Amino acid sequence: MYGNQGQKTNQAEEIGGDLDKCPSAADFIKNYAVRHKPVVLRGCASHFPSVKKWHDIEYLRNITSPDWYPIIETQKIITRNDRGPFAEGSSFHDFLDVGQEKGWYLVNDLSNFAKSSPLRRDSYFPRQMQCRRTMQTYEGSHLWMSFGGTQSSQHFDTHDNLQVQVSGSILFT
Numbered sequence: 001m002y003g004n005q006g007q008k009t010n011q012a013e014e015i016g017g018d019l020d021k022c023p024s025a026a027d028f029i030k031n032y033a034v035r036h037k038p039v040v041l042r043g044c045a046s047h048f049p050s051v052k053k054w055h056d057i058e059y060l061r062n063i064t065s066p067d068w069y070p071i072i073e074t075q076k077i078i079t080r081n082d083r084g085p086f087a088e089g090s091s092f093h094d095f096l097d098v099g100q101e102k103g104w105y106l107v108n109d110l111s112n113f114a115k116s117s118p119l120r121r122d123s124y125f126p127r128q129m130q131c132r133r134t135m136q137t138y139e140g141s142h143l144w145m146s147f148g149g150t151q152s153s154q155h156f157d158t159h160d161n162l163q164v165q166v167s168g169s170i171l172f173t
Contacts, residue, residue: 012038012172019047028128036160041128049122050166057096063118068092070108070143072099076150083107100147111140119143129162 016022022044023031032039045051053059072087072095087094087104095106113120123141125134144150148168163170 012040014040014042016040016042016044018043022126023128025128025131029131029133033134033160041126044126044128045164045166048124048164048166053122054166061093061096063122064092066091066093070095070106073105073107074102076103076105076146095145103149104146105150106143106145108143109140110143123164123166126162126164 022041028041031037069089069091071083072090073083074085074087087102090104092106095104098104099106110120110123115121120141123143163172
């Protein structure tokens, strides 16, 4: 999902369905990014390694350090736009072990990881975004992870966003 926050629209256009139907970078920029027009690009990230590999908890455990302590929230239903409460002192491996049972929700800035790290290699910019203009304004990548049922409070972001959904579904209202 890509689009301008706060834009009044009833529904975002949906295109794609599989990789060959996804727009080129030039078409994406011209028809959506420049116009801040919301769009859902279905299947355009289906070739990402994260889509194929991140369902496997053992894979995630093997590619991450047991010493990685991301932000883990203990409520997956966010009712305010501030963060917390947190699972202080809990590692990513703890999240994998008990996050589903406890209803935890993980947020982490992936931009701080080395480009060679498996998490960064598995999730990269879709080809639609790989152009000079986009890369000049790129601010970072964030990993949002839960075991389902996560809700966020109503809020707006101050800049355009690209949401890549690896698994499950999401509803923007």
